[in-house]
Amino acid sequence: MEMSSAQPVSASPLTAFRILQSRDPETAKRAIAVRVNGELRDTTCEVSESDTVEPVLPEDPEALEIYRHSTAHLLAAAVLDLFPDTKLGAGPALKDDPKGGFYYDFLQEKPFTPDDLVRIEKRMREIAKRNTPFRRVEMPREEALQKFSADELKCYFIGEKGGENPSFYTLGDQFIDFCRGPHVPSAGRIKAFKLLSVAGAYWLGNENNPQMQRIYGTSFFTQEALDEWLQQREEAAKRDHRRLGKELDLFSFTDEVGSGLALFHPKGALILHLLQEFLYEALLANDYNLVRTPHVASSRLWETSGHTAKYRGDMYPAMQFEDEPVEYQLKPMNCPFHIQIYKSQPRSYRDLPIRYAEMGTVYRYERSGVQHGLLRVRGFTQDDAHLFCTPETLEAEILGCLAFAQKVYATFGFDYKIELSVRDAQDHAKYLGDDEVWTLAEAALTKALDKLALPYVRVEGEAAFYGPKIDIKVIDAIRRTWQLATIQVDFNLPQRFGLEYIGADNRPHPPIMVHRAILGSLERFFGLLIEHFGGKFPVWIAPVQAAILPIADRLNDHAANVARRLRMAGLRVEVDARSEKIGAKIRQAQLRKVPYMLVLGDREAETGDVAVRTRSDGDIGTLSIEAFIERVTEEVRQRAITP
Structure with missing residues (x-):
């Protein structure tokens, strides 16, 4: 960091803001936070002349999360102003969450009402108008525990996450809460916000703990x-997959089966089948080997893989039967099974790369507070693959995975953006393996992205516990982002399981393992597709491609014959043989979002043609049955994305 020799000496502490101001007053004014030697800090933090100080501006990747986290604290300050006896839980910003940009949990006996939200939002604006500063306070851990001894929620955070000198932030006279920061300099920087809803949430996500009130905003x-976002949210409500799933009879959840466990009805199961068929075709074309593995395994498998140590909170408890000494667990991942298949026989460098793929169903204990229809479920199927390769073939395999993802997403009309997720630079202890293998893995992913000239954002702390990864987020029809593909380079699990191949030097070497999913959870992808298309599935995956609508009962037999001909040609059709007027039948087909409607009257019965309507364009004229079959077959062949 360079400073002008003409700068006057001041007795006041040197802050990051003063450094920015000395370089460019306008940039200093716009900065919402800073990076000091790579670490996110407040603009008011003290620095030394040897520190590297860079501004975080509103257009930077980290900025919106900091801004929303600050807005959450503004919310909490307003709640404490209006409801002084309230206790504070967590208040994070949210990434790509369907419920909004942040939340705060509050422990208060009286339920918040819609009128309360209006009052709270008004008070937030009043605090923001006063331009109240965010102030960071640090104190020794024991002093903090004593100071907040009457608040068990704060004491939990201090004890679990505070370290030796926990930090707190204040905003006005009432608000103080444990937080690592950083925050925007003052509440006046927060210009545009909206409180959205109130929901129940158990403290720490545990059903045995007190229930808190979670305000989303x-x-x-x-x-x-x-x-623009509020308008998007209104459109999203129309496309909500939970509502459309019920209206289109695709899936359901029941208390009798259990929370987060989806039941797919015939039409929903058919769509899933067609998606898997599409993926299997692509997998075989790209030289993948299909495998199939059990739903449970010995707990020892998860101990070796590291899941027990690093992933226990998301796994179901172990089961033991009779006097058998081995415990079993539902699998949260497929990778250890594919490793066992690799180990089943000796391998040579000439055999590699080996690509195993599976539509593998896994089970994870998602807390009730985060479940959201098909988007967060407890049992789901992954389009999972694991690639075993040599150092020489690693780059080609990563490039192949990226090309695979691009082709699949183009089929559904998705744009996408890419993140390179790496370790938390401040906390290496939560990851497996030494620095050398992490550096190699990260370099391989970076090189592949650079070779394809794909733009990406580097994200600290989002790596898997066994390796860095490329995450691909698709952008749907209303410009929301959804995490789908992941490509993870793993040097650790092959070593933990003792995997080997015999190299060209006739010596054993550990293979490199690439974990790869393109759609991720099929259930989640299904929910995404419902919302992306608004329930109007393209013809190739529509459960019913055409509804046959006779105008009178006397034409029902003819309609059945037409349906038979279409089914023999491979089309999925249904006949509406109800004694209803044709207008009612057309409206019903529109509500069911069927791509094509074939109206049959006396003239069509005589000529053997069909009067064709589409769900988007209405009446498009009369076609012969052969011409209609050819039209739909070509759409299916091309996997056309039709409105």
Whole structure:
């Protein structure tokens, strides 16, 4: 960091803001936080002349999360102003969450009402108008525990996450809460926000703990961006996969089966089948080997893989039967099974790469507070694959995975953005393996992205516990992002399981393992597709491609014959033989979002043609049955994305 020799000496502490101001006053004014030697800090933090100080501006990747986290604290300050006896839980910003940009959990006996949200939002604006500063306070851990001894929620965070000198933030006279920061300099920087809803949430996600009230909200740097998001949210409500799933008879959940466990009805199961068929075709074309593995395994498998140590909170408890000494667990991942298949026989470098793929169903204990229809379930199927390769073939395999993902997403009309997820630089202890293998893995992923000239954002702390990864987030029809593909390079699990291949030097070497999913959870992808298409599935995956609508009962036999001909040609059709007027039948087919409607009257019965309507364009004229079959067959062949 360079400073002008003409800068006057001041007795006041040197802060990051002063450094920025000495370089460019306008940039200093816009900065919402800083990076000091790579670490996110407040603009008011003290620095030394040898520190590297860089601004975090509103357009930077980290900025919106900091801004929303600050808005969550503004919310909490307003709640404490209006309801002084309230206790505070967690208040994070949220990434790609369907419920908004942040939340805060509150412990209070009286339920918050919609009128309360209006009052709270008004008080937030009053605090923001006063431009109240965010102030960071640090104190020794024991002093903090004593100071907040009457607040068991704060004491939990201090004890579990505070370290030796936990930090707190204040905003006005009432609000103080444990937080690592950073925050925007003052509440006046928060210009556009909206409180959205109230929901129940158990403390720490544990059903045995007290139930808190969770207020959701969102915020943006400009009112225009907020208005655009609110309009998007209104459109998203129309596309909500839970509502459409029920209306289109695709899936359901029941208390009798259990929370987070989906039941797919015939039409929903058919769509899933067609998606898997599409993936299997692509897998075989790309020289993958299909495998199939059990739903449970010995707990020893998960101990060796590291899941027991690093992933226990998301796994179901172990089961033991009779006097058998081995415990079993539902699998949260497929990778250890594919490793066992690799180990089943000796391998040579000439055999590699080996690509194993499976539509493998896994089970994870998602807390009730985070479940959301098909988007967060407890049992789901992954389009999972594991590639075993040599150092010489690693780059080609990563490039192949990226090309595979691009082709699949183009089929559904998705744009996408890419993140390179790496270790938390401050906490290596939560990851497996030494620095050398992590550096090699990260370099391989970076090189592949650079070779394809794919733009990406580097994200600290989002790596898997066994390796860094490329995450691909698709952008849906209303510009929301969804995490789908992941490509993870893993040097650790092959070593933990003792995997080997015999190299060209006739010596054993550990293979490199690439974990790869393109759609991720099929259930989640199904929910995404419902919302992306608004329930109007393209013809190739529509459960019913055409509804046959006779105008009178006397034509029902003819309709059945037409249906038979279409089914023989491979089309999926249904006949509406109800004694209803044709207008009612057309409206019903529209509500069911069927791509094509074939109206049959006396003239069509005589000529053997069909009067064709589409769900988007209405009446498009009369076609022969052969011409209609050819039209739909070609759409299916091309996997056309039709409105």
